[in-house]
Amino acid sequence: MNHLIKWVQSITGISAVTQEGLFSAGIAIALKDLIVNIAGWTFIVWRRPLGVDDRIEIGEYARDFLISGYYSLPYWK
Secondary structure: OHHHHHHHHHHHOOOHHHHHHHHHHHHHHHOHHHHHHHHHHHHHHHHOOOOOOOEEEEOOEEEEEEEOOOOOOOEEO
């Protein structure tokens, strides 16, 4: 890994800290959706904002929440 960093530094003249920062930013942008989905799943599992027979309305659409598990999607009627 050090050889790669030294090689990139010799070509670009950028410090190792800058390179690592740019690399980290690229990874964060690439994995944004995955990170947000995991955070949402964690919120739903820990806080349990929905219970059985809760009605969810978004605009003109309404659904009843029936079942939720750790690894399954909720069922709607």
